[in-house]
Amino acid sequence: MNYLAHLVLSGKNEEVLFGNFIADAVKGKSYLTWSKNIQKGILLHRFIDHYTDTNPHYLAGKRRFYEKFPKMGGVINDILYDYLLWQYELKHKNIQLDKEIIRFYRILDGLENKMPERILYMYQYMKKDDWLTNYQYKNGIKKALNGIGKRIKYSDNLENCFDILESSIFNFEKEFEMFYNEIKEHTSSFCVN
Secondary structure, eight states, rough: OOOOHHTTTSSSOOOHHHHHHHGGGGGGGGGGGGGHHHHHHHHHHHHHHHHHOOOOHHHHHTTTTTSSTOOOHHHHHHHHHHHHHHHHHHHHSSSOHHHHHHHHHHHHTGGGGGGGGHHHHHHHHHHTTTTHHHHSSHHHHHHHHHHHHTTTTOOSOOOGHHHHHHHTTHHHHHHHHHHHHHHHHHGGGGGGO
């Protein structure tokens, strides 16, 4: 799962959300130096990553990218899941992502001084280019994928994987919906104060 999905699954506690957001920069047991709710957010992030990496619905989508984009299936699927999350919420209207994203930025802005340097650097670009909102658009996803491909010197045409999504959109949407409903249930205990 990518940034938007992690934030959505964080619930309403601001420190849990922050911990989930910074977790990739917090290694091993160093999470124990943070407050209890930030620790909970870091552990939530790790749980989401593990659950995602072992979920059969998620893995089915990831495998569709192996032939044309070996080694990148997980990265691609993570980003596409933020696009699918937008499409799901636009259809079902369970949450208003546009308003939630404003809340996410407000919370993260208030805690910028606590962000690990690598996360702060990334966050400044995320906010400037409004990645979270732009994940709802095909062009926003293509731009994100192209940027990742260039940064890791893997491919400068990674955005072409969107054709694979579109050719199997019904399967991706069905898999995402099953996955999303399951992970919401499994992460709900992290979000209780």
